[in-house]
Amino acid sequence: METIVGCDIQMEFREIGPLTEAVVRLRMHDGTEMLAQGRANRNPEDPSQPRVGEEIAAARALTNLAHRLIGKAGGDIEEVTHSKAHLLI
Template sequence: MMETIVECTIDLEFREAGPLTQAAARLRMRDGSEFTAHGVTNRHPDDPGQQRVGEEVAAARALYGLAEQLLEKAGVDIEELTHERAHLTH
């Protein structure tokens, strides 16, 4: 069995504005297609300021958005090939 290695790139960019942390995630596929998603978190005023935690939550939400888009795209691709409804869950 031949092994194939495929690389894709995910870039994460963060913006901090007071208690608000925003993350933008961009996935570049090997065929040149791109997907983007955003995640936001807002620190409660009583919580201590920890930039890392806000970035983790915002990044997780952005990556979840990418995952949803990839599942949707894969479902469309499957349906085009099989001419049957795809049932993908996460």
Template sequence: METIVGCNIEMEFHEMDAKTEAAVRVRLHDGTELKAHGVTHRHPDDPAQQRVGEEIAAARALNDLSKQLLDKAGVDIEEVTHLHAHLSR
């Protein structure tokens, strides 16, 4: 039996001079909402490439989000099994 479950992920960027921030939010089907952030700073000698700053900040935010999701999954497993969950990062 196949089950399809969806979730919404939102990401926005804030640009301030040489600093780019990414904020990501995901709402899981159980109602849990997780938020993560990523930041990058452009070196003064580097050319301004808005897209590159957004890509790096987004990758860092998504990396943070993936860690949070693994932590949540571990807690969920431990609540059912009453054993320590070993999830790789």
């Protein structure tokens, strides 16, 4: 039997001078929420390219989210098995 569930992901960007911040929010189908952040800092001598800063900040936020999810999954496994979980990204 196949089960399909969904989740919602939202991402926001804030630009302050050469700094671009991304915040990603994940809401799982069971209501669990996780937040992660990423930043990109443009060299002041480089030309302004907001999309590039957003791409870098987004990639870092999603990477942070992936690490948080692996950590949470490991903790959930350990609660049930009472053994150390070894999960890799």
